[in-house]
Amino acid sequence: xxxxxxVVTGIGxxxxxxxxxxxxxxxxxxxxxxxxxxxxxxxxxxxxxxxAECDFSPAKEGLTPQEIRRMDRAAQFAVxxxxxxxxxxxxxxDPPERAGVAIGSAVGCTIGLESEYVVVSDGGRDWxxxxxFGVPQLYDYLVPSTFAAEVAWDCGALGxxxxxxxxxxxxxxxxxxxxxxxxxGSADVVVAGATDAPISPISVASFDAIKATSPNNDCPExxxxxxxxxxxxxxLGEGAAVLVLEEREHARRRGAHVYAEVVGFANRSNAFHMxxxxxxxxxxxxxxxxxxxxxxxxPQRISYxxxxxxxxxxxxxxxxxxxxxxxxxxxxxVPVSSIKSMIGHSLGAIGALEIxxxxxxxEHQAVPPTANLTTPDPECDxxxxxxxxxxxxxxxxxxxxSGFGGFQSAMLLxxxxxxx
Amino acid sequence: MSGRAGLVVTGLGVVAPTGTGVAxxxxxxxxxxxxxxxxxxxxxxGYPVRLAGEVRGFDANEHMATKxxxxxxxxxxxxxxxxxxxxxxxxxxxxxxxxxxxxDMAVVTASSSAGNEFxxxxxxxxxxxxxxxxxAFQSIAWFYAATTGQTSIRFGMRGPCGVVATExxxxxxxxxxxxRVVRAGARLVVTGGTEAPLSPxxxxxxxxxxxxxxxxxPETAYLPFDxxxxxxxxxxxxxxxxxxxxxxxxxxxxxxxxxxxTGYGATxxxxxxxxxxxxxxxxxxxxxxxxxxxPKEVDVVFADAAGVPELDRAETxxxxxxxxxxxxxxxxxxxxxxxxxxxxxxxxVATALLSVRDGVIPPSINVRPSPDIPLDLVTxxxxxxxxxxxxxARGFGGFNAAVVVGAP
Numbered sequence: 028x029x030x031x032x033x034v035v036t037g038i039g040x041x042x043x044x045x046x047x048x049x050x051x052x053x054x055x056x057x058x059x060x061x062x063x064x065x066x067x068x069x070x071x072x073x074x075x076x077x078x079a080e081c082d083f084s085p086a087k088e089g090l091t092p093q094e095i096r097r098m099d100r101a102a103q104f105a106v107x108x109x110x111x112x113x114x115x116x117x118x119x120x121d122p123p124e125r126a127g128v129a130i131g132s133a134v135g136c137t138i139g140l141e142s143e144y145v146v147v148s149d150g151g152r153d154w155x156x157x158x159x160f161g162v163p164q165l166y167d168y169l170v171p172s173t174f175a176a177e178v179a180w181d182c183g184a185l186g187x188x189x190x191x192x193x194x195x196x197x198x199x200x201x202x203x204x205x206x207x208x209x210x211x212g213s214a215d216v217v218v219a220g221a222t223d224a225p226i227s228p229i230s231v232a233s234f235d236a237i238k239a240t241s242p243n244n245d246c247p248e249x250x251x252x253x254x255x256x257x258x259x260x261x262x263l264g265e266g267a268a269v270l271v272l273e274e275r276e277h278a279r280r281r282g283a284h285v286y287a288e289v290v291g292f293a294n295r296s297n298a299f300h301m302x303x304x305x306x307x308x309x310x311x312x313x314x315x316x317x318x319x320x321x322x323x324x325x326p327q328r329i330s331y332x333x334x335x336x337x338x339x340x341x342x343x344x345x346x347x348x349x350x351x352x353x354x355x356x357x358x359x360x361v362p363v364s365s366i367k368s369m370i371g372h373s374l375g376a377i378g379a380l381e382i383x384x385x386x387x388x389x390e391h392q393a394v395p396p397t398a399n400l401t402t403p404d405p406e407c408d409x410x411x412x413x414x415x416x417x418x419x420x421x422x423x424x425x426x427x428x429s430g431f432g433g434f435q436s437a438m439l440l441x442x443x444x445x446x447x
Numbered sequence: 448m449s450g451r452a453g454l455v456v457t458g459l460g461v462v463a464p465t466g467t468g469v470a471x472x473x474x475x476x477x478x479x480x481x482x483x484x485x486x487x488x489x490x491x492x493g494y495p496v497r498l499a500g501e502v503r504g505f506d507a508n509e510h511m512a513t514k515x516x517x518x519x520x521x522x523x524x525x526x527x528x529x530x531x532x533x534x535x536x537x538x539x540x541x542x543x544x545x546x547x548x549x550x551d552m553a554v555v556t557a558s559s560s561a562g563n564e565f566x567x568x569x570x571x572x573x574x575x576x577x578x579x580x581x582x583a584f585q586s587i588a589w590f591y592a593a594t595t596g597q598t599s600i601r602f603g604m605r606g607p608c609g610v611v612a613t614e615x616x617x618x619x620x621x622x623x624x625x626x627r628v629v630r631a632g633a634r635l636v637v638t639g640g641t642e643a644p645l646s647p648x649x650x651x652x653x654x655x656x657x658x659x660x661x662x663x664x665p666e667t668a669y670l671p672f673d674x675x676x677x678x679x680x681x682x683x684x685x686x687x688x689x690x691x692x693x694x695x696x697x698x699x700x701x702x703x704x705x706x707x708x709t710g711y712g713a714t715x716x717x718x719x720x721x722x723x724x725x726x727x728x729x730x731x732x733x734x735x736x737x738x739x740x741x742p743k744e745v746d747v748v749f750a751d752a753a754g755v756p757e758l759d760r761a762e763t764x765x766x767x768x769x770x771x772x773x774x775x776x777x778x779x780x781x782x783x784x785x786x787x788x789x790x791x792x793x794x795x796v797a798t799a800l801l802s803v804r805d806g807v808i809p810p811s812i813n814v815r816p817s818p819d820i821p822l823d824l825v826t827x828x829x830x831x832x833x834x835x836x837x838x839x840a841r842g843f844g845g846f847n848a849a850v851v852v853g854a855p
Contacts, residue, residue: 072578124729128715134590135561144570144648151574154567158494158651166843169560169652170788171591171612176844179715185726187713188846189620190612192558192591200609207627213713232573232581239586296554296599296608301518301587310605313550321631431587432596434608 033206033217034443035286035386036278037116037271039108041222042380043079043264043370046088047111051380052387055395056416060369062262063247067226075240077247078226079264079371083107099136099168101224102177104267104376109178109218116271116283118216126184127214128175130269131191131201131221133375133430135171138227139164178218178269186214195430196294197221198268198378199438203292205272215277220269221379230263237302239339249399251372253336253365254343254411256404261337264371268379270386286386290423290446291322291439299433304341308349311427311435315353318437322446324423326357329439331394331419333381333426334411336365337372342429347407349427349435362419364412368398378428378436385424385440394419454626454708455855457701458537458689459797460529462641464500464682464784468532472794473801476809477828481783483665483680488645496659498668499645500682500785511601518584519597520562521683522643525790526594527601529687530637534602537689538702539635541602546699553633554599555609555624557617557640558591559789563649565589570648598637606633614842615751616713618685618792619850623711625690634695639797640789641685653681656843658755666813669786671752671779672759672824673814679754682781685790686797705800709835710738710851719845726847727751728765731839734849735769740835742770745851747808747825749795749838752779754786758841763822772821776829779811792840792848799836799852806832 038048044061045051054061062079070076081104085095088107098106120126143165147156167173175190187208191201198221205219234240241260243250251262278285295317297310319325332354335346350358366384367377388394393416400413422445428436461468464482465475475482483500491497507516507524510531516524534540541552566589572580587593592610599608607628611620618640625636644653653659660678662668668680690708691701712733717723735742748770751762766777780798781787787794802808808829816824836852 074578124714133592140652141570144567145574147648147651148571148574151571151576154571155490155493155647156651158654161651161655163655165652165655167655169649170614170843172559172614172617172842172844172846175613176715176846179845180718183718185715185717185723185729187620188613188715189713192610192612193595193608194590194592194610197592204624211627228578229570229573229581229585232578233569233586233589235578236581236583237586294607294609295550296596296605298549298599298603298605300600301593301596313605430592431590432592432608433600434592434596 031210031212032275033209033272033289034275034278035270036273036283037112038383038386039111039269040383041081041083041104041108042266043081055366055384058396058398058414058416060248060398062251062371068228073231074235075242076244077241077250077262079262080226081266097164098177099139101136101222102174104224105130105174105222106177106181108220108267108269109182112269112271113182118271118273120183123183123185125186125215127186127208127217128179128184128188129191129201129205129217129219130174130178131197131375132171132174132223133194133197134223134225136168137225137230139168141227141229174222182218193434194432195374196378196428196434196436197375199428199436200294202379202382203438206289206292209272209274215274217272218269219272221376222267223374223376224265225374226263226265251338251368252399253338253368253397254404254407255400256402258338260339262371264373266373266376266380268383285443287389287440288443290441291318293317293321294434294436297433302431304345306344306348308345308352311349311429312352314435314437318439322439324446326354328423329361329425330421331388331424332361332363333385334363334365335427335429336367344406347409358409362394362412363409364395364397366395381426385426388424389421389440389442392421453693454629454690455693455696456688456690456705456800457696457703458533460532460687461797462502462525462529463684463794464502467505476780476783476798479810479812481665481812483668483785486645489647495661496654497663498665498680500680502684518588520565520588522562522641523594523597525641525684526687527597530598533687533689539689541604547634549603549605551606551634552604553606553628553636554595554604555621555636555638556595557621557789558610558612559614559617559642560644560649561591562589562593563644564646567646567648613846615786615788615791616840616842616846616848617789619840619848620713622708622850626708629692635691637687638690639685639687639793642788642790643683644681644788645683669754669782670814671754672816672820672822674817676754676756676759680785682785682787685787686794704855706803706855707853708850709853710734712737713848716845725761727762727841728768730847731769731837731849734851738851745775745835745837746833747836748775748777749799749836750777750779751839751841752781763820767821773823776808776825777822778808778825780809782811782813795838796850799838802836803833803852803854806830
């Protein structure tokens with residue numbers, strides 16, 4: 028009996044610069060950047076005024092007026108991406124009790140929570156806020172479980188559902204959780220992905236306070252510069268990606284198109300610092316090594332690395348060290364790129380967008396570039412696929428994430444049928 | 448499934464309205480001493496909800512350095528305090544445990560509303576004074592993963608990490624995630640959950656569900672399965688558990704074993720208004736099947752006990768369908784604490800393990816179940832062997848989870 032395995036049979040994307048999966052892949056292949064000056068509020072008092080925003084119209088995406096009123100922007104992203112993924116997959120939840128949901132998010136319904144706070148506190152004046160101005164959606168905004176609930180309601184899944192909220196590794200961890208539900212037999216189909224819509228004053232101010240985001244306000248389209256010598260912080264993004272994960276035999280029986288197989292996953296804590304990273308990359312390397320062990324493959328099989336590549340000085344150095352530590356000489360041979368150079372860093376969502384990119388890379392046998400990489404950093408001395416996409420013979424691809432809390436995650440996807 | 452190592456609970460830590468510390472919590476729970484009272488953390492007199500289960504006399508400075516107190520919300524402070532107690536209880540000192548590698552130790556918590564008080568203060572600074580007044584700690588104290596991150600750092604645990612959000616069901620889903628990481632090779636997991644939902648904005652957010660009691664009498668503010676049920680009182684606190692692979696716990700000579708986690712099931716409800724059966728019965732049945740037990744073998748059910756008439760009816764239906772009318776003792780010690788959200792189900796599991804240890808079912812207080820309700824509701828501490836307890840939890844929006852707790 029072969030072990031149960033999760034395969035990707037559907038992809039849905041809401042991304043900066045792209046409203047669906049096709050446009051998303053085109054953007055990545057063109058190496059186009061979707062970062063710009065923040066337009067959704069007046070960012071002039073902030074240190075960093077750059078972000079990768081989605082041009083998203085919930086009504087055009089088919090949400091009803093009541094759905095639009097009820098859901099925070101991040102929930103809208105999740106539901107729209109989930110609908111795309113389920114349609115793309117063609118899967119039917121039969122029975123719905125065998126269908127699960129796993130949605131990642133780092134910061135939940137921040138926009139709704141903040142904008143309503145401003146009202147009930149009358150512009151931040153009152154500590155004991157005025158409940159008479161509270162809207163009926165407040166509790167949905169307060170708890171991140173809202174995302175899993177909205178997606179489960181919308182697609183009719185009656186199996187295990189959860190929101191996974193491990194900060195900036197939420198996307199990878201949610202898909203890892205979804206794959207675990209399939210592998211252990213708790214579900215045959217899991218709608219898994221992540222969403223975040225953090226472009227709001229409180230998030231921008233929080234990252235300003237620790238100088239994590241890029242202050243390159245004069246050149247917003249080139250502000251996200253992973254692995255470049257002149258990188259100066261990440262660029263906040265937003266969006267969602269949702270996959271349909273399906274048990275391999277279940278997908279085979281119905282003749283489903285399979286983009287990729289999830290063959291390995293692991294995460295680790297660095298137990299070091301909530302935001303700081305040790306330059307040696309030890310815990311991320313440990314996560315990668317464990318993920319390879321769970322897939323029973325060695326570094327030679329890895330043909331592309333989708334990096335966390337946030338564009339902060341410490342991350343890109345840390346990550347480069349982690350690749351060398353875990354992949355050995357293979358680190359110097361394998362193409363490594365960061366799509367955050369194009370679509371920014373959407374916190375918890377980005378891990379799912381990156382897994383979507385990896386599945387599409389396997390599908391199209393091509394790797395997206397690292398945009399804006401013009402001046403190499405001697406400390407980052409791997410092949411980061413600067414500025415131009417590349418055709419490649421892809422077999423197994425690695426995607427990693429690193430986030431506040433010290434969390435490090437690694438996932439391996441393979442071309443269908445390539446890994447035993 | 449055969450061949451799988453068992454999951455045992457070797458340490459408990461409690462911070463709850465019934466008391467800080469396992470002994471105080473358990474003594475109050477058996478005595479039926481409730482911790483619901485007027486909200487004192489701020490002036491709630493102008494709100495329609497004025498009662499809650501507060502953790503009294505908790506001073507974070509007694510449990511951690513000032514530096515850490517300043518960069519964490521109360522919810523994380525509860526968890527760090529409970530985790531320290533649980534690890535001490537388990538006789539596991541992560542930084543000095545021989546043979547227990549730092550990568551073998553994991554942290555998985557349930558999270559729901561996260562760093563409310565901290566976040567509200569920072570939002571206030573931003574909107575009344577300007578962006579430059581937001582502090583450097585906002586980015587690490589407010590978000591849902593802060594507790595798992597700070598716990599892993601404090602105790603030097605470098606294994607897998609997890610944060611599960613399914614509202615009040617979170618404590619059970621986190622325990623299931625802990626079991627997954629043990630099955631994948633971790634040896635020891637700090638798990639559980641806490642909540643600190645009693646800051647003004649967080650309370651106002653909770654009002655929107657319409658499920659909170661507006662009673663001013665602590666004895667009528669949370670009456671599940673009672674004809675007078677009128678919603679629930681919110682509460683703060685929770686529990687942290689140390690769980691381990693059974694063989695590994697034995698090898699390291701664990702100080703004690705409270706019991707084992709033998710079954711788990713989780714489901715989601717049909718969309719509201721669709722008329723389908725809610726998923727709670729199915730979650731419980733899955734958990735029993737996972738444990739290889741029949742309903743007859745269950746000695747007590749720790750109910751979700753929403754205190755909202757419609758939800759109480761649904762839970763009653765599920766229990767009757769599984770166990771028959773009055774077929775099993777049912778209790779809700781959370782009537783003494785209020786609903787603790789991410790902390791609620793974790794505390795129920797801790798209380799269930801104490802019930803197994805001491806052979807006594809803790810009571811539900813204040814409730815006078817109607818004779819029409821076909822439940823054997825335990826309203827006075829009831830001695831008798833407790834070998835197997837079923838813990839149920841539902842999370843707002845449609846989450847259902849069930850865990851089976853067994854004797855060591």
